[in-house]
Amino acid sequence: MEPRILCSRFLRHESDPGDQLAVVLLNWTLPTIAAELLQRAVVRLCADGGANRLFDELPAMLPGETPDAVRERCLPTAILGDLDSVRPEVLAFYQQRGVPIVDLSADQDTMDLQKSIAYVVAHAAQHQLALDRVTIVALGALGGRLDHTLVSLSTLHTHRDLNLILIGDGNLARLVPAGRSLIRPLREVEGPTCGLVPTAGPAITSTRGLRYNMDRTEMRYGGLVSSSNAIEADEIEVEVDVDIVWTTQLQIHPPIILAGVKAAAAVPPAASLTNSRALRRAMISAHRTAQMMAQAQRRPHAARPLPRRHRHRPVRCAAAAADNLQAAAAATGTEALFKPLKIGDVTLEHRVVMAPLTRCRAIGGVPPPMTVEYYSQRTTRGGLIISEATCVSDTALGYPCTPTLFQPEALEAWRPVVQGIHDKGGIFFMQLWHCGRASHPDYQPDGKLPMAPSALRIEGDYKVVSPKDFQQYDYQVPRAMDKQEIKEVVQSFKQAARNAMAVGADGVEIHGASGYLINQFLNQLSNQRGDEYGGSIENRARFALEVVEAVCEGAGSAGRVAIRFSPFGHYLMTPDPQTYSLYTYLLTELNKCGLSYIHLVEPRSDDMPLSALSNVSGSRPDSLAPFRQVFGGPIVVAGGHTGATAAQAVQADCADAVAFGRYFISTPDLARRIALGAPHNKYDRSTFYGQGPEGYIDYPFLEDTPEGRTYLAQA
Numbered sequence: 242m243e244p245r246i247l248c249s250r251f252l253r254h255e256s257d258p259g260d261q262l263a264v265v266l267l268n269w270t271l272p273t274i275a276a277e278l279l280q281r282a283v284v285r286l287c288a289d290g291g292a293n294r295l296f297d298e299l300p301a302m303l304p305g306e307t308p309d310a311v312r313e314r315c316l317p318t319a320i321l322g323d324l325d326s327v328r329p330e331v332l333a334f335y336q337q338r339g340v341p342i343v344d345l346s347a348d349q350d351t352m353d354l355q356k357s358i359a360y361v362v363a364h365a366a367q368h369q370l371a372l373d374r375v376t377i378v379a380l381g382a383l384g385g386r387l388d389h390t391l392v393s394l395s396t397l398h399t400h401r402d403l404n405l406i407l408i409g410d411g412n413l414a415r416l417v418p419a420g421r422s423l424i425r426p427l428r429e430v431e432g433p434t435c436g437l438v439p440t441a442g443p444a445i446t447s448t449r450g451l452r453y454n455m456d457r458t459e460m461r462y463g464g465l466v467s468s469s470n471a472i473e474a475d476e477i478e479v480e481v482d483v484d485i486v487w488t489t490q491l492q493i494h495p496p497i498i499l500a501g502v503k504a505a506a507a508v509p510p511a512a513s514l515t516n517s518r519a520l521r522r523a524m525i526s527a528h529r530t531a532q533m534m535a536q537a538q539r540r541p542h543a544a545r546p547l548p549r550r551h552r553h554r555p556v557r558c559a560a561a562a563a564d565n566l567q568a569a570a571a572a573t574g575t576e577a578l579f580k581p582l583k584i585g586d587v588t589l590e591h592r593v594v595m596a597p598l599t600r601c602r603a604i605g606g607v608p609p610p611m612t613v614e615y616y617s618q619r620t621t622r623g624g625l626i627i628s629e630a631t632c633v634s635d636t637a638l639g640y641p642c643t644p645t646l647f648q649p650e651a652l653e654a655w656r657p658v659v660q661g662i663h664d665k666g667g668i669f670f671m672q673l674w675h676c677g678r679a680s681h682p683d684y685q686p687d688g689k690l691p692m693a694p695s696a697l698r699i700e701g702d703y704k705v706v707s708p709k710d711f712q713q714y715d716y717q718v719p720r721a722m723d724k725q726e727i728k729e730v731v732q733s734f735k736q737a738a739r740n741a742m743a744v745g746a747d748g749v750e751i752h753g754a755s756g757y758l759i760n761q762f763l764n765q766l767s768n769q770r771g772d773e774y775g776g777s778i779e780n781r782a783r784f785a786l787e788v789v790e791a792v793c794e795g796a797g798s799a800g801r802v803a804i805r806f807s808p809f810g811h812y813l814m815t816p817d818p819q820t821y822s823l824y825t826y827l828l829t830e831l832n833k834c835g836l837s838y839i840h841l842v843e844p845r846s847d848d849m850p851l852s853a854l855s856n857v858s859g860s861r862p863d864s865l866a867p868f869r870q871v872f873g874g875p876i877v878v879a880g881g882h883t884g885a886t887a888a889q890a891v892q893a894d895c896a897d898a899v900a901f902g903r904y905f906i907s908t909p910d911l912a913r914r915i916a917l918g919a920p921h922n923k924y925d926r927s928t929f930y931g932q933g934p935e936g937y938i939d940y941p942f943l944e945d946t947p948e949g950r951t952y953l954a955q956a
């Protein structure tokens with residue numbers, strides 16, 4: 242008998258014309274892929290509270306249109322179930338637009354998913370669905386309550402003749418029927434982790450194409466279950482005597498290119514990314530470049546990184562008494578980092594700072610609940626944490642799933658994050674961001690062109706990822722802001738600062754670096770305005786200084802405001818030809834403000850990965866050293882530092898504190914490890930951006946690994 246082919250074509254933008262898609266929305270946070278699937282679906286069923294999700298979350302994923310326009314365009318085919326969770330105003334909205342509301346509260350024996358599938362089957366003819374061609378995707382069917390998840394898995398068995406796919410919480414599950422099947426995962430997004438689960442009792446199973454294959458092996462509950470397996474081929478062959486369930490990890494985004502990730506330069510133009518093989522090649526090539534960079538940066542004496550364990554970690558605080566850190570640091574020569582530092586209105590107990598790190602996990606701009614754990618894990622008493630960049634207004638966005646500081650839901654979600662940091666004695670500054678021209682009309686209100694100082698597009702191979710289909714596109718020529726818009730953006734920075742303080746933050750850091758709006762005004766290559774915001778250095782600095790003034794008002798005190806610059810940054814633009822004069826002027830002006838600190842990104846290149854500042858003689862061509870002479874307040878530096886170079890920079894008075902980026906992603910207890918001289922975890926670039934807890938809250942603390950425990954025992 243011919244094998245069954247099980248593939249995930251429905252995930253692809255360009256699935257076959259004959260394919261049909263039905264989407265069932267359950268009452269659980271929509272994954273980002275929902276926007277794409279819902280727009281393609283022939284049938285969209287909302288199971289009870291799933292209608293609230295469609296109503297609330299889909300518009301947030303498509304910020305270029307008004308919420309009601311999105312809702313009108315994606316009306317549900319029907320809303321069904323007990324109808325005890327759907328909100329009355331949501332029901333009324335859809336009812337007024339003729340959406341059938343099906344009250345199934347009399348049926349207490351089946352769950353919403355089962356009712357929804359039954360509805361699809363019963364109404365297939367009405368919607369011209371061919372049941373042998375349709376893929377039914379249940380969003381929110383995995384994750385959340387365990388009993389619901391188990392019923393969802395049971396539904397796969399009940400409807401074994403349908404092509405039913407369960408998605409939720411970064412996972413995908415489908416039935417593998419008894420017999421021989423060829424599973425063809427879409428490897429850009431599915432895997433590498435996968436599993437085969439004998440949900441219907443003992444299963445004699447043989448496989449090919451997995452890391453751990455089986456050869457007529459019996460799987461059963463209470464015995465072997467194939468979990469934490471990995472996809473190693475484009476086609477997985479499975480032969481089994483009863484139905485089993487196949488699960489894969491689902492990484493819904495293509496790779497996203499953000500500041501600070503040089504590997505992105507290796508990604509070829511979007512035109513060649515329209516087929517999946519090219520996309521995979523691009524990912525591999527970016528990955529290789531990343532590996533090469535990592536190798537280039539490794540020093541002979543560098544600590545050997547610990548292997549990473551892909552498991553959830555219990556919430557744990559990296560806090561250790563500052564006294565203990567100081568004592569440990571004295572023994573490892575890093576004591577300069579473990580002395581207190583006053584930065585404006587707050588005092589740090591040590592100088593190992595968590596750099597701002599965008600992680601693209603905030604669907605619809607709202608940080609997910611796991612963000613509380615992420616920041617809490619990295620908190621130390623008196624340690625400064627700078628948040629990932631947060632968008633100040635609806636014109637500020639330019640990357641998928643980045644958090645905002647203007648939506649009420651986002652502000653509510655930030656409160657517990659701040660609380661979690663404060664509970665452990667940490668200090669939290671929120672980074673304020675406007676992408677300017679580094680955006681796309683799909684992010685902008687009414688689909689307008691992004692704003693910039695001048696109508697000059699980003700040069701080079703950079704791509705923007707649309708929030709609508711997660712495909713990469715060329716940056717477009719932006720529109721030059723008029724003076725009214727400049728005023729409005731300055732005001733939105735001020736309001737965002739107010740909002741940050743309202744949710745409990747200790748301060749704010751203005752993002753003036755990495756080629757975003759403020760940097761675009763500063764740089765003469767992106768600012769060719771003829772008015773008082775362009776031309777001379779004084780004019781180009783005007784916007785930044787106006788933002789600083791407004792943000793100081795919004796935050797209530799200059800001592801709670803900082804700003805970040807990258808005078809030598811090559812991301813999204815080449816540095817201003819007058820960079821020394823430009824930043825000397827800026828810092829001289831900022832001296833008058835009494836800011837908390839200035840954050841400067843080190844000059845770095847592949848052949849000069851370490852700090853130019855740490856080169857105390859100052860003989861290297863590009864150096865932050867001249868700015869130290871100009872600015873009288875605290876300076877935080879970031880870029881390519883190790884504990885040793887950071888301590889050296891502070892010891893030599895080249896900087897007051899050092900921010901760490903990538904190592905803070907991989908090493909929640911980084912400050913303590915620096916003090917102890919303990920090795921850091923290796924970071925995994927593939928999970929820097931994207932959904933899910935993996936690579937976010939599952940990096941181990943020192944005592945979580947055998948190597949770490951051995952290290953501690955010997956220390």
Ligand SMILES: Cc1cc2nc3c(=O)[nH]c(=O)nc-3n(C[C@H](O)[C@H](O)[C@H](O)COP(=O)(O)O)c2cc1C
Nearest residue numbers: 501596597598599629630879880881901902903929
């Ligand atoms: C995943 C990732 C996300 C980043 N996001 C931001 C950001 O939101 N804002 C910002 O100013 N810099 C951002 N950066 C730059 C870092 O703050 C930092 O300057 C950079 O990683 C260099 O420091 P490192 O060598 O210690 O990693 C990001 C870097 C990475 C790797």
